[in-house]
Amino acid sequence: MKQESVKNVLLLLAGAFVYSVGTQYFIVPAQIAPGGAVGIALMINHLTSLPIGTLTLLINLPLLVLAWFYLSHRFTVRTAVATVLVSVVLDFLVTPICPMYGGDRLLSSVYGGIVVGVGMALIFQAGFTTGGTDIAGYLLQKKFPHYSIGHALMIIEGIILLMSIFVFQDVDAGLFGLISVYVQTKVIDMILYGSDAGSQAVIITQHPQKISQRVIQELERTTTVLPARGAYSGSPTNVVLCTVRKSEFVRLKRIIGQCDPNAFVMVNETTEVLGLGFKGFAEAI
Template sequence: MEKLREKISFKDMGLLLVGAVIYSIGTHAFMVPANIAPGGASGIALMVNYLTDLPVGALTLVLNIPLLILAWFYLSHRFAITTAVASTVCSLILDMAVAPFCPVYNGDRMLCSLYGGVIVGVGMAMIFMTGTTTGGTDIVGYLLQKKRPHMSIGRALLIVDSVILVFSIFVFGNIEAALFGLIALYAQTKVIDSIIYGGDAGSMATVVTKKPDGIAAKIIYELDRSATLLPARGAYSKQDTSVLLCTVRKSQFAKLKKIVYDEDPDAFVMVTETSEVLGQGFREFKDTI
């Protein structure tokens, strides 16, 4: 516990509290009145709230308890403790600080799904930035991935959230609940990614070429970027060649392809989309810590 306290800084606590407030506002003001359950333990809690009128925050915490016990035994103690703290803070703020005072929006459900997804996404991103989660499907996803190592966390979460969306059709009595829930889930995911990974997404090109110097020179001159050159040898041809690694902004990628083609039409190019690029010419490391 002492090590855990050392790692929880004032900045993290501030982010957790602010994130919990924003997350609670999005849930209470938009998700609850529109009967939208966009996955997760909170999605199940929203459906139970619709049937029983019990507080959403308390329901979310109760639903997380068995999952936290499983996380304690099958994942890690630290993960279980930090997730329990975040889940408790979010639940208390939702029921005691936000629900009694925050007005709700009873208008168009499309607006509820969009604004609810965006606001909840902002709150969750701030919570994730502290190195923890709000529990729910995150725990289930990690448990599924541990049981089936070949399954990615993203796919595991998608499966669990899809099941919750399907159930919401029967609970709320209309298929629009799942459709609007899907929109909210998509908006929430995009916002989380954009905040956590930043706006410096780019494309990384791995170019196998026999003319690396000409390509590198044009990249430096025309794109104001640099590249890394690595010596290589073809496994089939047994001939010496070079591998050029270069990362550019997405807006520069079309120009990069033209440079490679003009210099070496026989080059072999592999492209990887990067969610964030840090370092010289992009976002500084210090701005992300």
């Protein structure tokens, strides 16, 4: 337990530092606002030259107060700790010594998204969150449990990106900001979920053993066979569940088509696969 706590503290410190470097070195000179509380802080900084970290903390304060009353105290405390730490590191450690990237603005936006994404992923891995839209999302979910939070947050991020066009007086600010947000999201997903993303196939077939045998022999994977019955026909059938890496999916489709051309197949993308043949649980924790 102590070792796990030390690991989380180190991840949080490393994440705060990497996040701050990405913001100061790449995002600030690109003159973009890649969403969230820090995006609003960057716009205010552009107009007033006030410290970005302090502004981010001030923007998060009312959200933290709401989170304390409407969400869990544990979540609020951990979010507050990460927010304060990132603000302090950014304003008092990174900004005074870190230079700004002076190259191409597009590269600045892309690499800013990469570095900030790495920092945020490390913070998330430590069990903390940077606040901003994360808190807004939880609060919206609390208030409107059946509403699409993803759509709501997308609208919020879109408004921030739109505002950045007028603040920086440049259409490219919104476009480059969108690129940075996209790259950031992909980097976070890649680090948190790893490279073991795969495809899950749900196969309704009359030849489950034939398909399973070839999957075992050719892909060195296994399957789960479930008995089923068609609701319309009432006829007995079988459902074969199989998860493979994305690079193996074309071969799986070929096997299914050759074994049972009349099979009905549904495919779902999996963000992470744990267990035999994939990443072990020890690596994932």
